Amino acid sequence: MMKLPDSLMNSLTNANGFNREAFEAVHTSGEQITSIRINPNKIKDNAVLPFTIDTLPPVPWTTNGYYLPERPSFTFDPLFHAGTYYVQEASSMFVEQALRQTTDLSQPLKVLDLCAAPGGKSTHLQSLISPHSLLVSNEVIRSRANILKDNIIKWGADNVVITNNDPAHFKPLTGYFDVILVDAPCSGSGLFRRDEEAIAEWSEDNVNLCCQRQQRILADIWPCLKEGGILIYSTCSFSQKEDEDIVQWMVEEYNALVKPLTLQAEWGIVAGENGYRFWPDQVKGEGFFLACLQKQTPEAEVAIKTKRKTESPAKSQLTGIQQWLAPAAAQQFIVHEQTVYAWSGMLLTQGSFLLDKLKVIYSGTKLGELMRDKLIPDHALAMNPALQGKIQSADLDHDDAIAFLQRKDIKQLPATKGWQLAAYKGHALGWMNVFPNRINNYYPKELRILKDSL
Template sequence: MNLPVKFIEKYQQLLGEEATAFLTSLQSGKVQKGFRLNPLKPNFKQVRTDLSRPLNYVATGYLGAITGRSLEHQTGYLYSQEPSAMYVAEAAAVQPGEYILDLCAAPGGKSTQLAGKLQGQGLLVANEIDAKRARVLAENLERTGATNVQILNEQPAKLIKKFKGFFDKVLVDAPCSGEGMFRKDPAAITYWSVDYPRECANRQREILKSAWQLLKPGGQLIYSTCTFAPEEDEQIAAWLLAEYPTLKLLPLKKYSGMDNGRPEFADGRAELTRAVRLFPHHFQGEGHFIAKFQDTQPQPGRRLKRAKKRSNQ
């Protein structure tokens, strides 16, 4: 794999002594495969696939390769998913009965995982702006057997009219520069330029402006990318905290090989360490950034309940 010279120079400057191990891990071309079981299926652990390499951070996740042609995949018992991507939906900590929005949902790895966590209760809205990718999303969710899912093909801003302040949790796995896809899809390298992360960050901010309006007061926003670029990771997290003062960054549990977010990549804000970075030279995966935000506004329902109680006294 031939990494762009400007990419190499950028991460040599950002990572210092750590850069050699990071760049070597990308250039190795060794892709880490993984898959998940679907808890919505009966006896979902009784599959013929090798389950000898479980992941400690995802109860239904395993290391290993599966084929999309297998009966277990076609019937929705298994879903092939890169290991670091699995931690995004896990970090969301979805509970049955919640109203969840996966705003940039295709091809459906995170949506299928969220559906499994809801256990048929509450609602999952899975949205994808690209019509072709939305069809793939629908096919993948159909195989799960979930009955409480609504699939949409809309621009995020258009959802506000119907869903403003509606969701308990909004997940934005944002379109990004895809640096974490270089090993898995070397063609992603051809799209990269020194300015590309900045262009992606501009688009991510627009998506997040819509996500904020779709989140109910007191809800949680989960933001993730499959890139290493600070412009799209810590700098977006810092922008969210500055743009929306009622948001606070929640600490995410770090398992072996998971790194803290790096304040020095943004505005130096100490709480950025609460985010998670997954680097391929530390972690068995291709790479991800995950940040989880809690809105601290009072929830209207709770205010109304207290007001009603006082009025009856």
């Protein structure tokens, strides 16, 4: 039986909306909630999903979120690997309301997701902003930044820059961002129901350490927000010290303005003066806290200058690239050490500047490697629906799709030879080069399915 820390329970006595009996009951119920968010970049027809969307209850505070009746094996669903949906905790999808209700999403925006790995909120933000906007998705821990990169690539986005920086490294970018999301590292009490091991790691000392870290992160990043810009602050902690108290500190220290959001009563979200609480006994989701803060003080905006020169493909190389796709009107090809990237949207004007200021590990869409002026296509090109153009593809059945994702032999060789996409129900999984009696499987080794079966 789950035993919640007494010190946590006692500290929540005066928390807005706290009902101890109901809170304890939901944590001992054994209930597990699974929710997904559909990728609007890839899904136009619900029929291709493994779920009948029309029969699933929607997550009420988001556009493309749904609850599943049980948790399936996502590992053995090819459409999961194709990036047609993301498995994301329902409460955290409330970030959509924070963005929609405070920001004009029709405008070209510069958005920062500061603590972004593994990528749930970044993929969500990317689905909401316009194609002409720019998302900087950052993670300080390099191993987690690589996971973030993989998930962004799978999502098929080309207006994202992935960085691997400490919050302090952003200080030169004063007044640069229209929106900053800080999903802050926290003590994690909001996830006790999903991860019982987190209970053993929780302590009041850890809460205090997290508070100090949260204040440092916010102090470092606040100058990067332009006047009138919005900072969305969230945690998966129930502790007031990490939630309402941090918001109050921002109000007093930086004259931040708390922006109210409109809620529907049936959502079950508890509104307070300094933010919104998700109690798992009152919402269908895990513990979560969110507040929106607007910057009221003037901030000098950094001048967009760069000495870096980006290299475009030579004419002979461009022919090799255009074999795969025709350049869009608002798209630029960049060559770096024989690797070709496509930049579009705001990256055309901001990309070189960000390369100067931050540790960028990925930007735009990596198209592939040039070998003797011919392009060897990259996995990211396969994942981006906007860049696939008229590329030949072979639709595999489920067994062959799984075999392809395991980097094993498939049973039925495609009739067409040469480079082509391996696909499942019309959605690209990766590249293969087909020969008369075999295929070369170019699915990335680090992403392959390691299990043989359920």
